[in-house]
Amino acid sequence: MVVLRDVLAAIGRDPVANPLVPFGDLTGLHYGRFVILDGAVDPGTGRTVASSLVFNCCVDGPADQFLQALMARAGSGLWAVFQHCSGAPAPGEHGELLAWLRRHRIPTQTFYVNTLGRTVFQILKEAQLRERIEGFLDRKAGSTTTATSPSTVRKAIQQFVRGTNDLAWAMRPEPPLPWAWRLRDGLHRIGGLAVGLLVGLLALPFVPLFLVVLRRSEINAPHPRQDPNFRLSQFNRRQLSQDEDFFIQNQFSVLGFIKPGLFRYATLRAILVVADFVVHHFFREGDLGTVPLLNLHGVDTIHFANWIVVDQGQRVLFLSNYDFNLEDYMNDFINKVAWGLNLIFGHGVNYPRTDWMVFGGARDEQVYKAVLRKYQIRTQVWFCAYPDFSAITIQKNAQLRAGLFAELDSAAERDWLALL
Amino acid sequence: MSPPEPAMKLELFDIQGIVGRGYGKHSSAAYLLLEVEAPALARRWLAEKVERVHTCEQTPDPDVPCFNIAFTHAGLEALGLDAEALNTFPSELKEGMTEPQRSRALGDESGAADPESSPRHWDWGGTAAGQRPVHLMLMVFAPSEADLATTIAELSVLLRPGGLTLVRRLHTALLADREGGVREHFGFRDAISQPGIAGLHRTTSGQPLVPAGEFILGYENAYGLLTECPRVHHSLDPDRLLPPAEFGTHDLGRNGSYLVVRQLGQRVRAFWQFLDAVSRDPDGVANPQRRVALAARMVGRWPSGAPLVESPIEDDPTRATDNSFGFHQSDPQGLRCPLGAHIRRSNPRDSLDPAPGTAASLAVNATHRLLRRGRTYGPPLSTTFDPDEILRADEGDERGIHFICVNANITRQFEFVQRSWINNSQFDGLLDETDPLLGTRRLPTGRTTDTFSVPGCPVRQRISGLPTFVVVRGGAYFFLPSISAIRYLASLNS
Numbered sequence: 001m002v003v004l005r006d007v008l009a010a011i012g013r014d015p016v017a018n019p020l021v022p023f024g025d026l027t028g029l030h031y032g033r034f035v036i037l038d039g040a041v042d043p044g045t046g047r048t049v050a051s052s053l054v055f056n057c058c059v060d061g062p063a064d065q066f067l068q069a070l071m072a073r074a075g076s077g078l079w080a081v082f083q084h085c086s087g088a089p090a091p092g093e094h095g096e097l098l099a100w101l102r103r104h105r106i107p108t109q110t111f112y113v114n115t116l117g118r119t120v121f122q123i124l125k126e127a128q129l130r131e132r133i134e135g136f137l138d139r140k141a142g143s144t145t146t147a148t149s150p151s152t153v154r155k156a157i158q159q160f161v162r163g164t165n166d167l168a169w170a171m172r173p174e175p176p177l178p179w180a181w182r183l184r185d186g187l188h189r190i191g192g193l194a195v196g197l198l199v200g201l202l203a204l205p206f207v208p209l210f211l212v213v214l215r216r217s218e219i220n221a222p223h224p225r226q227d228p229n230f231r232l233s234q235f236n237r238r239q240l241s242q243d244e245d246f247f248i249q250n251q252f253s254v255l256g257f258i259k260p261g262l263f264r265y266a267t268l269r270a271i272l273v274v275a276d277f278v279v280h281h282f283f284r285e286g287d288l289g290t291v292p293l294l295n296l297h298g299v300d301t302i303h304f305a306n307w308i309v310v311d312q313g314q315r316v317l318f319l320s321n322y323d324f325n326l327e328d329y330m331n332d333f334i335n336k337v338a339w340g341l342n343l344i345f346g347h348g349v350n351y352p353r354t355d356w357m358v359f360g361g362a363r364d365e366q367v368y369k370a371v372l373r374k375y376q377i378r379t380q381v382w383f384c385a386y387p388d389f390s391a392i393t394i395q396k397n398a399q400l401r402a403g404l405f406a407e408l409d410s411a412a413e414r415d416w417l418a419l420l
Numbered sequence: 421m422s423p424p425e426p427a428m429k430l431e432l433f434d435i436q437g438i439v440g441r442g443y444g445k446h447s448s449a450a451y452l453l454l455e456v457e458a459p460a461l462a463r464r465w466l467a468e469k470v471e472r473v474h475t476c477e478q479t480p481d482p483d484v485p486c487f488n489i490a491f492t493h494a495g496l497e498a499l500g501l502d503a504e505a506l507n508t509f510p511s512e513l514k515e516g517m518t519e520p521q522r523s524r525a526l527g528d529e530s531g532a533a534d535p536e537s538s539p540r541h542w543d544w545g546g547t548a549a550g551q552r553p554v555h556l557m558l559m560v561f562a563p564s565e566a567d568l569a570t571t572i573a574e575l576s577v578l579l580r581p582g583g584l585t586l587v588r589r590l591h592t593a594l595l596a597d598r599e600g601g602v603r604e605h606f607g608f609r610d611a612i613s614q615p616g617i618a619g620l621h622r623t624t625s626g627q628p629l630v631p632a633g634e635f636i637l638g639y640e641n642a643y644g645l646l647t648e649c650p651r652v653h654h655s656l657d658p659d660r661l662l663p664p665a666e667f668g669t670h671d672l673g674r675n676g677s678y679l680v681v682r683q684l685g686q687r688v689r690a691f692w693q694f695l696d697a698v699s700r701d702p703d704g705v706a707n708p709q710r711r712v713a714l715a716a717r718m719v720g721r722w723p724s725g726a727p728l729v730e731s732p733i734e735d736d737p738t739r740a741t742d743n744s745f746g747f748h749q750s751d752p753q754g755l756r757c758p759l760g761a762h763i764r765r766s767n768p769r770d771s772l773d774p775a776p777g778t779a780a781s782l783a784v785n786a787t788h789r790l791l792r793r794g795r796t797y798g799p800p801l802s803t804t805f806d807p808d809e810i811l812r813a814d815e816g817d818e819r820g821i822h823f824i825c826v827n828a829n830i831t832r833q834f835e836f837v838q839r840s841w842i843n844n845s846q847f848d849g850l851l852d853e854t855d856p857l858l859g860t861r862r863l864p865t866g867r868t869t870d871t872f873s874v875p876g877c878p879v880r881q882r883i884s885g886l887p888t889f890v891v892v893r894g895g896a897y898f899f900l901p902s903i904s905a906i907r908y909l910a911s912l913n914s
């Protein structure tokens with residue numbers, strides 16, 4: 001384990017270009033990380049869970065294709081890492097390691113993507129487009145006056161892009177997702193809603209019973225407000241924050257036990273299934289948790305997030321890639337989507353007490369912040385292909401490109417220029 | 421929509437005066453940074469002084485000097501506060517302003533190899549070897565420089581026998597303008613916009629009052645909760661000097677607060693030189709009108725104080741102290757007051773999420789307010805604050821602001837404002853720019869953030885190559901105890 005930590009530290013010092021696993025060379029990779037989950041004793045059952053290593057990648061296209069490309073580019077580096085895992089094949093054929101990795105792939109129960117279908121390639125080239133256009137405007141600032149019309153400026157920008165060879169791609173809009181994918185996705189949505197409706201109807205008679213059991217569990221579960229030291233503590237803040245605040249983006253990994261008993265476990269598993277469906281189909285263009293009908297305002301600072309049930313259902317691992325600082329992140333969630341946090345994390349040990357699953361909980365500001373730090377673990381390696389850009393910036397860049405050669409009326413033209 | 425009066429009436433007699441007011445009528449002030457050398461003597465000194473600490477209940481008599489007192493975490497330790505109690509302070513106080521991770525987050529250790537604002541170079545409170553620790557800060561206010569000198573002399577005579585030594589005296593000098601306001605060195609009216617405290621202040625010029633708990637421990641904060649307070653085990657307070665709290669403890673925090681103190685040096689001539697260079701006409705002739713307009717866009721107010729959202733075209737001294745504005749309704753894109761202007765970053769009012777222009781946004785904004793209590797120091801480059809005169813002057817002396825702010829939760833208030841608003845290079849949809857007055861010009865990764873964009877029609881104007889105008893020269897986090905907590909500290913016997 002000590003050696004493994006050293007290997008990961010070497011990779012973590014330069015995730016982009018280290019010789020072992022040079023994440024920067026892998027096409028289609030948004031985020032990559034290695035996290036060690038330390039073994040622990042489940043406070044509910046007393047059972048011990050062993051330590052494990054998690055390798056997480058958020059990629060464009062099929063995962064298996066990525067895995068093959070990864071093996072081809074960084075096979076020996078992966079050996080250097082995975083040889084420390086029990087049962088890993090002895091060094092030799094990459095094919096064996098690949099097969100072993102495939103066997104050890106575990107599902108993500110809930111997977112959030114800020115904007116479905118936006119590739120790394122698109123994000124990076126649109127950022128470049130933005131930079132080039134901003135530079136162009138800076139250079140010709142002298143010749144623009146308040147009397148110049150918006151359409152004149154826009155035409156000049158279009159002309160600049162047309163005349164720049166390596167921006168030729170920007171003259172066409174990003175192609176939509178393939179029709180076959182969209183068809184499958186549409187059917188999935190309809191089918192999912194139908195199944196959801198059916199299951200909901202069947203479950204209806206059990207709702208009162210569910211609520212009684214839930215309420216009992218909420219009232220009886222110990223919670224951190226009862227513990228003065230817990231409330232005041234920032235736990236491992238110093239150790240954790242050494243990996244934070246270098247870029248616009250940050251990451252965290254949080255690992256916690258599920259509250260004891262089948263009730264909590266089953267409820268959480270069901271919620272994760274529903275959440276996966278809902279974020280995939282309804283929160284796929286930024287704004288996680290925005291529900292205008294309920295006057296709920298969402299969060300637009302999360303890029304990718306994974307909720308993964310690990311250790312035979314005893315612990316949940318949450319991996320997030322977000323904008324700005326952890327304090328921003330926590331404030332954002334407390335202020336805007338505490339209900340969503342509560343629905344999922346409320347089933348974790350030591351979460352601040354929830355009321356009826358959505359109320360209370362994270363709204364207990366300082367206690368919630370202490371809980372997050374307590375269960376946050378160090379991420380040994382974190383790679384992001386575009387760490388300098390917030391989700392909003394990426395979104396603005398995409399709008400800039402989408403509107404560049406589109407038909408716009410004069411109001412839309414002004415709004416488009418305001419993106420710059 | 422203002423929050424209801426706090427459920428509990430504020431115990432003004434127990435709250436130090438600086439929370440409620442800036443002692444503006446006391447034209448002279450100094451901050452004495454002290455080190456505890458002999459704890460027993462220092463406690464005795466404190467016991468003598470505590471009855472004279474000015475409170476929120478007393479109306480300050482502008483003719484009579486008065487003082488307030490604050491302690492660093494190291495200072496509380498030096499006075500002999502019990503380790504368990506020390507551990508109940510928030511981590512930012514325990515770790516201090518110069519903890520390396522925090523320095524990076526605050527922008528003091530920026531991407532430059534050896535940033536000028538690094539605590540390694542600070543004049544006080546920094547990390548250079550041999551720097552004396554700061555334990556106490558005595559804030560002294562007096563009607564005149566002469567009175568200030570006498571008061572300080574009086575206090576100082578007793579310092580040595582009081583087991584205390586003076587680490588540094590921070591001088592201040594109010595920059596009064598002809599309109600009856602105070603200015604900061606760049607020449608802008610300051611001390612206009614302050615949050616009003618529910619239960620202490622009447623509503624301030626149309627802005628909603630902020631719950632008392634945002635600035636005073638022991639009262640409900642903007643979340644309707646009590647901010648965690650430092651506490652001592654009841655057995656350590658046999659005389660019951662402190663109010664009882666949960667878990668068999670006594671409350672050391674109630675009626676107290678926290679102070680952030682940062683000495684911010686200003687490069688006044690460099691500021692106007694830069695503005696002068698970028699605002700010249702194409703033929704190279706200086707354009708004073710454009711120059712001041714650009715400076716105003718950086719601040720968000722004109723030199724007189726008039727807010728740009730209300731007078732976008734030119735200064736309007738009749739609006740100097742106007743503060744009853746929001747940003748979203750009249751100026752969502754920053755065409756009047758740029759999104760990146762200092763006042764729009766440090767108090768975005770209704771302009772950010774969750775729903776700009778609504779009470780929901782104001783409610784979130786209320787969780788990030790600062791009560792500014794600092795003062796300027798050093799001689800002005802021009803007594804009329806005329807940029808032309810400043811440009812002809814010699815930068816010479818050191819000058820700036822002793823920035824002081826009161827807040828109940830340093831992480832959620834000061835640190836948040838500094839890091840997530842002032843130094844956020846993608847604040848409110850902007851790109852590669854930080855606060856034009858005082859932001860860092862580089863990210864830890866080396867990416868430069870030295871631009872400032874002025875939204876406009878047909879398209880924005882972007883100024884680049886902003887140099888550093890403000891350099892941090894010292895700083896520390898302090899606990900501002902209640903009067904009873906000071907009595908308790910004075911009574912310790914370790």
Ligand code: HEM
Pocket residue numbers: 604605606608609610611612613614684685686719721762763766767790792820821823834837838842857858890
């Ligand atoms: C040398 C450094 C600084 C200068 C020259 C400066 C200058 C100014 C000026 C001219 C104003 C407008 C007057 C007013 O509204 O009262 C202002 C407002 C303000 N400043 Fe600063 N400031 C400095 C540092 C800081 C720092 C470090 C912070 C916080 C971390 C800060 C936070 C604020 C806030 C909260 C306001 C009030 C905004 C509002 O409510 O509209 N300032 N500052």
